[in-house]
Amino acid sequence: MQKKSCQFSSKKVDYYFDADFTMLEKLAGKEHTVIITDENIFQAQAKKFKGWNCIVLKPGEAFKVQATVDSVIEQLIESGADRKTTLVGVGGGVVTDITGYVAAIYMRGIRCGFVPSTILAMVDASIGGKNGVDVGIYKNLVGTIRQPDFLLYDYSLLKTLPDAEWINGFAEIIKHSCIRDLAMFKELESKKLNFYKKDKSALGKLILRNAMLKSKVVEKDEFEQGDRRLLNFGHTLGHAIENMYELSHGQAISIGMTAACHLSAALAGFKETERVVKVLSQYGLPTYAEYDHNAAFEVLKKDKKKERTSMNYVLLEKIGKGIVQQIPMNQLQTLIQELPA
Amino acid sequence: MQKKSCQFSSKKVDYYFDADFTMLEKLAGKEHTVIITDENIFQAQAKKFKGWNCIVLKPGEAFKVQATVDSVIEQLIESGADRKTTLVGVGGGVVTDITGYVAAIYMRGIRCGFVPSTILAMVDASIGGKNGVDVGIYKNLVGTIRQPDFLLYDYSLLKTLPDAEWINGFAEIIKHSCIRDLAMFKELESKKLNFYKKDKSALGKLILRNAMLKSKVVEKDEFEQGDRRLLNFGHTLGHAIENMYELSHGQAISIGMTAACHLSAALAGFKETERVVKVLSQYGLPTYAEYDHNAAFEVLKKDKKKERTSMNYVLLEKIGKGIVQQIPMNQLQTLIQELPA
Known part of the structure; x- marks a missing residue:
């Protein structure tokens, strides 16, 4: 203990x-x-x-x-x-x-x-x-x-x-690595889910590392005025499509993270979308999916992160460095409509 | 303003x-x-x-x-x-x-x-x-x-x-005076409801005095570990009978304060029950009433202030000085059964 x-x-x-x-x-x-x-x-x-x-x-x-x-x-x-x-x-x-x-x-x-x-x-x-x-x-x-x-x-x-629940959890682990922990991202790139399932010690370390990563972010910004918002990476679009299509949370935010990578490429010069997509796939998560982009945007408009005419969106500058950017709603609508399926 | x-x-x-x-x-x-x-x-x-x-x-x-x-x-x-x-x-x-x-x-x-x-x-x-x-x-x-x-x-x-609502409010004003403010109690003794209804300036002062009295108590003990509990004077039994008999809140806590005065006499040497009862009556509030003491006790057992085998009960040592006393539930049951109707 x-x-x-x-x-x-x-x-x-x-x-x-x-x-x-x-x-x-x-x-x-x-x-x-x-x-x-x-x-x-x-x-x-x-x-x-x-x-x-x-x-x-x-x-x-x-x-x-x-x-x-x-x-x-x-x-x-x-x-x-x-x-x-x-x-x-x-x-x-x-x-x-x-x-x-x-x-x-x-x-x-x-x-x-x-x-x-x-x-x-x-x-x-x-x-x-x-x-x-x-x-x-x-x-x-x-x-x-x-x-x-x-x-x-x-x-x-x-x-x-169940297997599906392991995959679900690794979506959040990959999220943590994307926004804050390049070294963990590299570890994840070099392993597969089965490795963690079998190696209890490695799994225990990974869980503690992630629990503490999130706790430290929250400790500094409990009421989400600043860095805590980074934890929403993949969650804005993810939440919108999760209930619409009865996806698991992990599947939904994996699709959401993929979309956020594309927005990051368009708005923040992010160049490693493929690398993120590869790790998500490696852990059994969906990345590109067909969904009704307009309907998703309508649900997303009710997201708690919306602030009247813009949305606080979490983007990546690079792997391990998430940023929050205000995107005007009309621009966001266009960007989401144009996302690759 | x-x-x-x-x-x-x-x-x-x-x-x-x-x-x-x-x-x-x-x-x-x-x-x-x-x-x-x-x-x-x-x-x-x-x-x-x-x-x-x-x-x-x-x-x-x-x-x-x-x-x-x-x-x-x-x-x-x-x-x-x-x-x-x-x-x-x-x-x-x-x-x-x-x-x-x-x-x-x-x-x-x-x-x-x-x-x-x-x-x-x-x-x-x-x-x-x-x-x-x-x-x-x-x-x-x-x-x-x-x-x-x-x-x-x-x-x-x-x-x-409506008149009934004026009376309702004065029940809490009398409560404040009983637990914390002898001078205000004396002012209330010397006036009647109609005085405050007609004299806007006196009413404004009374409202501000009560709002600030309560605010100061809460400021020092927001999460009710200490003195904030004094504000529950009359409310333990009051809440129990309020919904049972569809009483107004003021009527219920007035009956509750009267009961608490009797408990205060039995447990804390309080000697001014009659004076409190007189003021309550003077402002149109009921003091003694027939109700099912056993049924009231059953509801009271679910009160948030209960702590397993005892209840934190607000009593008066004297007018202007409320205290919180832990009363074992079986003793409380007897005391409530024996309350005058």
Whole structure:
């Protein structure tokens, strides 16, 4: 086990890497904790949940909606949860997003921790305090920014992770390397997914590196006035097409990153689109895809990053160096219409 | 107009006392502002809202629920509200609670201001950042603590305020005097409601005094670890019976304050119950009432202030000096059963 801590604006967050699930009992006693998880994890990891008070959600992004929040709150009331209760989300990004959101609003805020169970959640979704639910086709339209109290990383949870979910997580890892970490990009270029699946030590190092990369970015800019926006690389167009076409998050942002590379070439002199596309493909991610560019732009206009007549768009100057550029909406529309399919 | 400011943990809040509604345009431009109000205010003050983008709610506590929040969010999406939009709640506590809550969660938080339209909202509900909605019979079970950016006090809004609402507001004013301000209690003893209704200057001073009293308490203890809890005087039992019997908030906490005086006599040597009861009556508030003490205790057990086996209860040592005392739940049950009706 390796402990790290990050100091955010109103809270210190403790990270327990390479830890065992049973350690949870030290961080949150069984008596005053409610675990939120989903049916898949609850069945796959049945033993781990023995003796814990659990709320089990239906799995999938389709249930990351207010109705699920309403139902969780009803169950918390019934179970007698009070201000001293700790909520622990055990699962992927959907579970940790809902758990963090409910913890932020139940009785105006109760203690909360995460045990991420997917690569995506371990390196990205469970870090940084963003939580919330989707509203119609608009992802995370409602939510808060509120840090959890702790994160517990038990890599044994990855044993039952489907291939598609490994690929999903590596999309965010590649994103991190593109915006901030050329050395990691080079490592990724030289390996394949199977290498990390087999080499636990290399995987553990990669997860810790990514979790800390994101945490450091958020630590310096928790409320997204500056560098935190870099983490949206590939996400603007990605979010727009994710729900439209029922793509996985990784697939959607991979297509979004490819598009952002092309915008970067047009607006920021970026010359390494092919190299990024090659790594994305190498990890099983789609890059070019046919989609309705006009419809995507219509959804994208509702993105939270829009500021009236322009959009803050994340581009690459070079691999390892992301930048945020304001693009006027009409120019963005043209650029998106002209993207290669 | 008199401007005051308070510095809370993450935000400075500006107060504009004795201001005119038209000043709102300086604080939040018409183009990028959405006003939330209710049908009563919208009709009574139609002229004020001309040219403003408004969301009009059905009036009353019955609509302080998630379904209303859902509907407001849908309307914000439709109107194209983005991260730069300011939400302004014009109304009583229900309107400002919902507005503050929606502003806290829409796109993970947008700018917000309040124009309180009732005495209760002016001296209490719109101050301190607590927002949220009721869940079933549990008041404010869901919400956040997040300060507004500004408060604008236009006393002309009080012209159409019904008598019952004046009385409602004075319940909180008497509460403030009981926990913190003996001099104000004495002033209240020497006057009647009609005096304040007629003397605008005295009313303005009283409102400012109460708004600042509450703000100072919250400034020092925003997240209610200490003195902020004093503001719950009369509210523990009050909240329990408010929804059970469809009492107004003022009536409920008046009965709650009377009960708290009796508990204070039993546990903290308080000797002035009759004096408090007299002032409450003088301002048209009920003090003793028949209600199901056992049923009230069952609801009270779900109060946010409960801590497993005890409850943080606000008592009076003397008038002007509130204290917080932990009362074991079984002792509290007996005390409440034995309260005079």
